[in-house]
Every structure is written in C-alpha cells, then in structure tokens.
Amino acid sequence: MADKTGSAAAQVVPALFYQDPNAALDWLEKAFGFETCLRLTGDDGVIQHAEMEYGNGRIMLGGMNWADWPSSPKAIGGKNTQCVHVQVKDVMAHFKRAKEAGANIAAEPEDQFYGDKIYRVFDPEGHFWTFGQTMRVLSNDEMEKASPGLKVEGKG
Amino acid sequence: MSANVMVGITLEVEPEEAFRLFTEEVDLWWQRGVKFRFRPKANGIMKFEPGEGGRLIEIYDEAKGDLYEVGRILVWEPGVRLVFEWRGPNFRDEQVTEVDIRFKPVEAGTRVVLEHRGWETLPPDHPARHGLGDRAFLTMQGGWWEEQLAALRGMG
Numbered sequence: 001m002a003d004k005t006g007s008a009a010a011q012v013v014p015a016l017f018y019q020d021p022n023a024a025l026d027w028l029e030k031a032f033g034f035e036t037c038l039r040l041t042g043d044d045g046v047i048q049h050a051e052m053e054y055g056n057g058r059i060m061l062g063g064m065n066w067a068d069w070p071s072s073p074k075a076i077g078g079k080n081t082q083c084v085h086v087q088v089k090d091v092m093a094h095f096k097r098a099k100e101a102g103a104n105i106a107a108e109p110e111d112q113f114y115g116d117k118i119y120r121v122f123d124p125e126g127h128f129w130t131f132g133q134t135m136r137v138l139s140n141d142e143m144e145k146a147s148p149g150l151k152v153e154g155k156g
Numbered sequence: 157m158s159a160n161v162m163v164g165i166t167l168e169v170e171p172e173e174a175f176r177l178f179t180e181e182v183d184l185w186w187q188r189g190v191k192f193r194f195r196p197k198a199n200g201i202m203k204f205e206p207g208e209g210g211r212l213i214e215i216y217d218e219a220k221g222d223l224y225e226v227g228r229i230l231v232w233e234p235g236v237r238l239v240f241e242w243r244g245p246n247f248r249d250e251q252v253t254e255v256d257i258r259f260k261p262v263e264a265g266t267r268v269v270l271e272h273r274g275w276e277t278l279p280p281d282h283p284a285r286h287g288l289g290d291r292a293f294l295t296m297q298g299g300w301w302e303e304q305l306a307a308l309r310g311m312g
Contacts, residue, residue: 003306035267038302039162040294043276048291 008056014084015060017070018125021047024061027124028052031101032086032131033094034059054086073126083128091133095119098131113146114138159290160273161298165305167266171259172235174266177311178257179204179238182212185308192304194224194245204240208232212240227252235259242272244284251277268308270301 003009018024025047028034034052042048049062064070073080088094095109098121106120106128118132140152167174177185183202190196193214200214200223212226227241238257253274260267275294278284285293 035164035166036162036269037164038298039160040291040298041158041160041162042290042294043159045158048294 010056010058013051013058013060014082015062016084016127017064017072018061018127019064019072019074020125021050021061021063024123024125025050025052027101028061031098031103031123032129033097054088057086059084073122073128074124078126080126080128083130085130085132088131088133091117091119091131094131111135113148114143114152158273159275159294160271161275161294161301162269162271163298163301163305164267164269165309166262166264167268167309169265170235171261171266174259174268175235175238177308178259178268179206181311185304185311187304187307191300194226200224204229206232212242227255230254231256246283247278251282253277268305270305272297272301 005011016024022045025036025039029036029052032054034054036050037053037058038049038051039047040049046063047061049060051058051060064072064075091109095105099105104122104124106122109117109119111117112132115134115136115138116132117135118130120128120130122128138146140154143152144150167177169177182204186192186202193200193202195214195216198214198216200216202212202214205211205213208229208231210229210232212229214224214226216222216224224245225243227243229238229240231237231239236259238259240255242253242255243251253272256271256273258269260269275297286296288296
C-alpha cells in the first residue's frame with residue numbers, strides 16, 4: 001500500500017457502513033464534494049471498500065453485511081452513534097451544493113458562539129454529518145461570554 | 157459486472173502534462189522489483205508506444221527484440237483518456253484485464269482516475285491471486301496501483 005502514515009496523511013480516518021455503498025460513494029462525491037482515492041469492487045459489482053478524501057481528511061466506506069455488528073442508520077430506525085464533522089473553506093457554498101443534490105438538511109447554516117458557522121445534514125442512508133467554517137477566531141473569554149454559561153478551556 | 161479497483165490522485169499540473177508524465181515518463185515512475193516488473197531478474201525499460209494499436213511493453217534488449225508485451229493500447233486521447241490491456245506473464249489468452257485512466261481538469265491541476273477491471277477473467281485458483289480471497293486480492297491490487305501512483309505524484 002501507499003504510505004498512509006506519512007506526515008501529510010490523515011491519521012484519524014472515520015469509516016462508514018452503508019446498505020448500498022455504490023450509491024453512497026456517488027452521492028458523497030456529488031453532494032459533499034468528496035473525491036474517491038481508492039475503490040475495490042467485487043465480481044458482483046458491489047463496492048467492497050472505498051476511501052475518499054476531502055482536503056487533508058479521509059474517510060472509508062463499505063457495506064454492512066460482512067459481520068453481524070455493522071449497520072446503517074437506515075436499517076436501525078435512523079439512529080446514529082457518532083457523526084463525522086468536516087471543516088470546509090466556504091460553508092455556504094458547501095451547503096448550497098448539498099441542498100441542490102437533494103440532501104436532507106437537519107439545520108441550516110448558523111453562527112455558533114465559538115465563532116464557526118455550521119450546518120447539519122443527513123445523507124441518503126441517514127448518516128448524520130456536520131460541516132463548518134471558522135468565521136471569527138475567538139479567545140476563550142470571548143467564547144465564554146457568547147456561550148450559554150459554559151466554561152471554556154484548552155487551546156481551542 | 158466486473159471486479160475492479162480504482163485509484164485516484166491529484167497532480168498539480170495540467171491534464172496534457174499529466175498524460176505526458178504518465179506515458180513518456182512511465183519508466184521513471186513505474187516501480188522496480190519483482191512486485192512491479194514482469195521478469196523477476198531482468199532490468200527492463202517500461203515504454204508506451206504512442207497511439208491506439210501501440211503497446212505497453214517492458215524492453216530487455218531492444219536490438220534482439222527481447223521484450224514483454226503487457227497489452228495493446230485501446231484508447232489514446234492525450235490529456236483526456238488512456239486505455240490499455242494488461243496481461244500478467246502467467247495469463248492465458250482469454251485472461252485479459254483492462255486499465256482505463258481518465259485525466260480530469262480540477263482546480264488544483266489534474267485528477268487522475270485509474271480503473272483496472274476484468275479481474276473476474278482470472279479463476280479463483282489463478283497464481284496471480286496468490287491464494288487470496290476476492291476482497292484481499294482486490295485490496296492487494298488497489299495497493300499496488302496506490303504505490304505506483306504515489307511515485308507518479310512525486311514527479312508531478
């Protein structure tokens with residue numbers, strides 16, 4: 001394999017399970033602008049494994065029938081146990097692209113107390129995603145003042 | 157359907173230059189050693205004979221006409237698309253795979269998308285599969301091209 005532990009490579013790589021990984025891959029390209037960098041397809045035409053890039057980030061995706069524990073939100077009443085967040089350069093343009101592709105928008109872009117503008121969205125199988133852009137870089141004090149009574153610690 | 161692997165990379169050059177690097181400079185980026193070259197102990201030179209009907213070959217002794225023919229070139233569209241047949245040294249006549257590369261202009265330069273298909277023509281016990289199941293074999297083959305294209309990206 002190519003070196004995926006080099007300094008430029010993403011070190012945290014979320015993997016998502018889909019009932020229909022072929023449709024998911026096409027949709028993530030069209031709606032969210034991910035670029036496929038690896039795709040493995042079996043004799044039956046079904047994608048076994050794929051990897052997609054966005055900026056310096058990477059996700060993996062595949063099917064859900066290769067063990068008894070993976071599932072897709074679509075198969076379990078829409079429940080999610082985690083979500084993927086992506087930081088983008090132009091969140092309004094990203095939102096427009098996703099909406100035009102028919103994405104199920106959970107919350108339109110909105111400024112947050114920590115200085116980012118984010119929107120929330122479900123993909124066609126119900127995976128929950130958030131996309132954000134930093135609009136203002138705030139100090140911890142500024143964030144605390146703008147927050148609903150939260151204490152803010154750390155380097156941001 | 158056809159078992160296939162796909163690998164995509166972005167080169168920071170125009171599509172015409174990406175196509176030129178892929179074809180004219182093939183011996184520079186095509187990795188060496190038994191994993192990548194076609195005769196274990198020979199030091200050959202990889203070469204695309206330009207144009208449809210040309211061949212991808214590894215030349216061992218040009219004067220004696222000693223070479224290995226990987227396959228015929230089926231599509232030769234500089235800056236756009238390249239398709240060629242790909243046979244391993246232990247393939248029978250009816251066992252042929254196809255490599256299809258598209259060069260797409262993108263903001264950062266050129267997205268090179270390589271698809272290698274037709275692996276279903278190899279029976280499960282074919283030596284090229286190294287005794288691997290479908291998924292593991294495709295993973296190996298995808299990794300093989302990832303390594304190759306990482307070297308190409310190093311030149312782009």
